[in-house]
Every structure is written in C-alpha cells, then in structure tokens.
Amino acid sequence: VDLMRQTEVAAGSTRLPFLFYAAAACLYLVLTTASALLFRGAERTTRRGAALA
C-alpha cells in the first residue's frame, strides 16, 4: 500500500476523488521539490556569470 493505493481507497470509500487526488498530488509535489531545488541550484552554479541571450 503506497501513497497511490491509499489514495485510491480513500477516494473510492469517501466519494471525494478530487479532494484525495489533489492531496496526493500535493504530497508528491513535496517529494519532488527536493530534486527540483537541487537541479535549480546546479543550474545557477554552472551558469554563474553567464548572461542570457
């Protein structure tokens, strides 16, 4: 039972799919933010001093 399965069960039993899938999306966003920030940092570091076209 991972996050997705748990969400399916909750959405099915409460008949509130929008609420629970939105909540799941938010939780996934929290998890992926870490890698997004990491890559944004890497981008900034490697582009230091270079100007945009």
Next chain:
Amino acid sequence: MAFMLDTLLQLLAGVPLTLELATASVALGAILAGVLALLTRAGGVAGWVARAYIFVFRGSPLLVQIFLIYYGLGQFPAVRQSFLWPLLRQPWWFALLALSLNTAAYGAEVIRGGLLAVPRGQAEAGRVCGMSTFGLYRRIILPQALRQAIPAYGNEIIIMVKSTSLASVITLMEVTGIAKGIISETFRALPVFACAAAIYLAINFAIAGAVRLLERRLAIAA
C-alpha cells in the same frame, strides 16, 4: 506461437488509438510548451504562473493527474452541468487533456534549455542590426534554440507514446487496455505483455529514427 500471433493481431487493433493519443497530445503539448518556455523568460506574473504550472505538472505523477481530471472533475455539479460535459464525458478527451498538460510542462523545460544554450552575443548582434524582439526570436534565437532542443524533445515524444498506456486506466482500449483484457481472459500475462512491449518498441524505434533524421537535416554542415 499461434497464441502469440493471435494476440499480436488483437493488440494491433489498439495501435491507431495509441498513435492518435500520442500525436494529438504531443502536438497540443508542443504549442503550449513553446508558450510556457517563452513565458518563463518574461518575468512578472506571467513568468511566475508559467513556472508554477511547470512545477505542478512536472512534480506530480501523470497517473494522479489523469485520476484528478477524470474522476475529480466529475465530482463538481458545475462541471457536470456545463455545456462541455457531453464532450468531456468521453474518456478520450480526458486522456488527451491530461497527457497534453503533462507533456507541455516537460516540453517547456526542454525548450527553455534550448533557449539558454543560445549565446548572448547572437542576440546582441541581432539587436545591433536593428531587429525587433519578434524578429530576433524568429530569425536568430528560436532556430538555434529549437535545433538544440530536438534530441531532448525526441526523448519526450517517446515518453509520451509510452505514457498513453496510462489511458487504459480510464477505460480507453489502446494497446495496453486490450492487453489487460486478453490477460483477464487467458491469464497469460507474460506473452501478452511481451507482445504489447514489442509494439511500443516498434513505434518508438520509428520515432527515434525520424528524430535522428530531423537532427541530421538541421545540423550545421561542418
């Protein structure tokens, strides 16, 4: 062997729907991706909205997005009573919507990377020649940025072909949907999914070849 052949023929019936979803979503997504990529450079509210959009659609799983749109939207009476509902009720449109919105976010990042690769001197030279911003983008920046973006965008197209398999969870009978149906009748998961995988492989082989051809045609003669 006869079973494999029979399965393959049945699965091939789903190929048109798979290709339909893939081409339509890639085409729609590419337009939106271009707009988003340009907006991320704009700054201000527009740039902020574009970056937020990319963050949300890149950061959450496509499966969740499909469920959110397919099951979630129907939860609201306002949506069910709107004039769009007869159209939206069909899973095809939901799948197309979810796939397009998703690929647009990835495509925007690919194009943004291409735009970043254009040297600043190119734009400055264009300005010195008296080009307008529109002319500068059309004749100097975009041609170079898009050529730079093609290999990564080819990647995204291939991913989209595979992502159409998720449309089977909202009852669309494309290749994966048909495969699941055959398996529930015969319980022979391995040969059926092997056939489905072979079909996706063949499609993506053709796409990879086409992208490489395009790359070669647009390459600068060295």
